[in-house]
Amino acid sequence: MLARQGLGSAPLLAQPLLQLARRLSQWATVDPQKLSASNPAACLNLVAGSWQPSRESRQLPDPLTGEPFIAVPHTQPDEIAPFVKSLKAVPKTGLHNPLKNPGRYLLYGDVSFKVAAEMRKPEVEDFFARLIQRVAPKSYAQALGEVRVTRKFYENFGGDQVRFLARGFTNPGDHPGQTSSGNRWPYGPVALITPFNFPLEIPALQLMGALYMGNKPLLHVDQRVSIVAEQLLRLLQHCGMPAADVDLLHGPGTTMGATMREAQPRSTLFTGSQRVAERLALETHGKVFLEDAGFDWKIMGPDVAHLDYVAWQCDQDAYACSGQKCSAQSMLFAHSNWVKAGLLERMAALASTRKLADLTVGPVLSWSTEAMLGHAQRLLKIPGAKILFGGKPLTGHSIPSVYGAVQPTAVFVPLAEALKPEHFEAVTTEVFGPFQVVTEWSDGQLPLVLEACERMTNHLTAAVVSNDINFVQHVLANTVNGTTYAGIRARTTGAPQNHWFGPAGDPRGAGIGTPEAIRMVWSCHREVITDFGPVPPSSALAQS
Numbered sequence: 319m320l321a322r323q324g325l326g327s328a329p330l331l332a333q334p335l336l337q338l339a340r341r342l343s344q345w346a347t348v349d350p351q352k353l354s355a356s357n358p359a360a361c362l363n364l365v366a367g368s369w370q371p372s373r374e375s376r377q378l379p380d381p382l383t384g385e386p387f388i389a390v391p392h393t394q395p396d397e398i399a400p401f402v403k404s405l406k407a408v409p410k411t412g413l414h415n416p417l418k419n420p421g422r423y424l425l426y427g428d429v430s431f432k433v434a435a436e437m438r439k440p441e442v443e444d445f446f447a448r449l450i451q452r453v454a455p456k457s458y459a460q461a462l463g464e465v466r467v468t469r470k471f472y473e474n475f476g477g478d479q480v481r482f483l484a485r486g487f488t489n490p491g492d493h494p495g496q497t498s499s500g501n502r503w504p505y506g507p508v509a510l511i512t513p514f515n516f517p518l519e520i521p522a523l524q525l526m527g528a529l530y531m532g533n534k535p536l537l538h539v540d541q542r543v544s545i546v547a548e549q550l551l552r553l554l555q556h557c558g559m560p561a562a563d564v565d566l567l568h569g570p571g572t573t574m575g576a577t578m579r580e581a582q583p584r585s586t587l588f589t590g591s592q593r594v595a596e597r598l599a600l601e602t603h604g605k606v607f608l609e610d611a612g613f614d615w616k617i618m619g620p621d622v623a624h625l626d627y628v629a630w631q632c633d634q635d636a637y638a639c640s641g642q643k644c645s646a647q648s649m650l651f652a653h654s655n656w657v658k659a660g661l662l663e664r665m666a667a668l669a670s671t672r673k674l675a676d677l678t679v680g681p682v683l684s685w686s687t688e689a690m691l692g693h694a695q696r697l698l699k700i701p702g703a704k705i706l707f708g709g710k711p712l713t714g715h716s717i718p719s720v721y722g723a724v725q726p727t728a729v730f731v732p733l734a735e736a737l738k739p740e741h742f743e744a745v746t747t748e749v750f751g752p753f754q755v756v757t758e759w760s761d762g763q764l765p766l767v768l769e770a771c772e773r774m775t776n777h778l779t780a781a782v783v784s785n786d787i788n789f790v791q792h793v794l795a796n797t798v799n800g801t802t803y804a805g806i807r808a809r810t811t812g813a814p815q816n817h818w819f820g821p822a823g824d825p826r827g828a829g830i831g832t833p834e835a836i837r838m839v840w841s842c843h844r845e846v847i848t849d850f851g852p853v854p855p856s857s858a859l860a861q862s
């Protein structure tokens with residue numbers, strides 16, 4: 319019942335229209351509206367251009383009702399040989415590079431154009447938004463936002479834009495006939511691993527970057543949501559992508575790990591937890607780009623303005639998608655002027671309007687209810703700590719117990735206590751759910767706030783909320799987060815496709831979304847020095 323309510327929060331397209339769209343487009347193999355225990359979906363692996371089942375399937379529970387509704391291949395390590403063979407067959411020079419098969423740059427410009435056109439159709443947009451909602455429940459607005467950002471990315475790389483990604487440069491040489499040129503070269507066989515929280519956007523943007531630059535990726539998406547990536551691949555094939563350009567491995571992460579150990583991809587992009595990131599960094603001997611944990615902070619300066627807007631942005635940043643964004647606001651440093659102005663009460667009021675019925679709060683896929691409430695209790699042992707709002711389980715639902723369900727929660731911890739070594743680790747632990755830590759600072763305490771930022775280990779997104787240019791510049795000058803928003807409208811979440819998104823301060827840090835991110839993650843620099851002569855006379859040759 320809840321599932322129906324949540325998913326029905328946007329106007330439903332008439333069923334006949336959806337069916338017509340499905341018939342016309344001829345690529346989708348599931349109907350997100352109809353997925354249920356009596357009508358389960360079945361996923362398939364893709365290897366060397368062919369869709370294949372695995373020996374066993376895993377029955378995934380509907381995150382809102384617990385009913386099994388999707389059978390996904392549970393590929394085991396003794397079934398990975400075809401994936402290893404497929405990746406090993408790829409040369410280091412890739413499927414294309416600036417000197418080989420350049421027509422494929424144009425092919426991918428064309429594929430991107432067609433995918434964008436498909437995604438512009440209301441029924442296709444709705445298809446992906448609802449499929450996302452079924453496996454990673456979030457409000458319709460959030461799911462639709464994910465689809466639209468993805469579509470805009472495809473729009474950005476239509477036409478000649480893929481070819482321009484591989485743009486190089488030349489420098490004059492030392493003598494006639496010599497020039498040097500820098501080229502963007504692919505790695506060839508590569509791996510791409512993505513988590514559950516953005517089932518369409520993260521796989522789509524990183525996958526295309528890999529393909530655009532001439533690599534052949536082995537894609538693995540968290541098994542609980544990989545049905546979305548499979549449907550995306552079917553759409554890509556429909557729009558002209560050669561079927562053998564990508565392999566898709568459904569199954570446990572450990573099977574992907576085993577495949578990588580055997581196939582030895584020449585580069586890997588991993589998005590997910592810090593635990594798995596560090597493991598892969600060791601296993602790949604450092605040949606990995608990382609988008610890992612996000613413990614994201616927001617510092618509010620002394621200048622209070624636009625209280626309603628700023629409170630709304632805080633609520634969005636901390637609790638949209640039930641806090642399951644790597645960019646979610648994990649810690650808020652509010653200047654006492656904001657606290658006096660009533661910011662925290664407004665945030666509490668906004669959080670109280672979130673409800674399961676429209677999925678503005680919903681299941682948490684990687685933290686249980688007990689773990690989140692246990693973490694709150696741990697924080698409450700810190701002197702002066704208190705619950706500002708939330709801190710209780712959601713009630714009246716059928717979310718299976720493997721998933722978490724808590725109210726949007728904020729725990730206040732005094733700044734001086736948060737900084738103590740015995741508390742700092744707990745205070746700065748990323749809870750991947752609707753959970754944030756709030757603290758307050760006063761005039762003269764900015765060095766303590768900046769000390770907290772200096773001691774944190776992850777530097778993904780950050781926000782400096784102020785229109786005081788000197789204050790903003792001081793905070794920016796003394797922090798490193800890779801995606802930092804500054805100004806009274808600063809946020810931590812909602813990265814669109816028009817700017818770089820990724821961590822900083824770690825040489826393994828990856829990026830997503832922009833031409834620079836694609837070039838950095840999915841290609842390497844190759845310098846070619848041409849030296850065709852004329853050759854100087856023998857009399858001019860001196861030994862050195």
Ligand SMILES: NC(=O)c1ccc[n+]([C@@H]2O[C@H](COP(=O)([O-])OP(=O)(O)OC[C@H]3O[C@@H](n4cnc5c(N)ncnc54)[C@H](O)[C@@H]3O)[C@@H](O)[C@H]2O)c1
Pocket residue numbers: 511512513514515538539540541569570571572574575576589590591592594595597608609610611612643644645684748750778820821
């Ligand atoms: N920095 C970013 O851009 C970004 C974006 C989204 C999520 N995240 C982070 O992801 C985390 C949430 O996701 P999670 O906890 O489900 O991540 P996770 O690390 O458990 O899983 C991520 C992916 O890794 C795979 N995996 C697991 N073990 C593996 C192994 N041994 N070898 C190869 N692959 C393996 C999983 O199947 C999944 O596809 C949060 O910490 C969040 O901040 C980061």
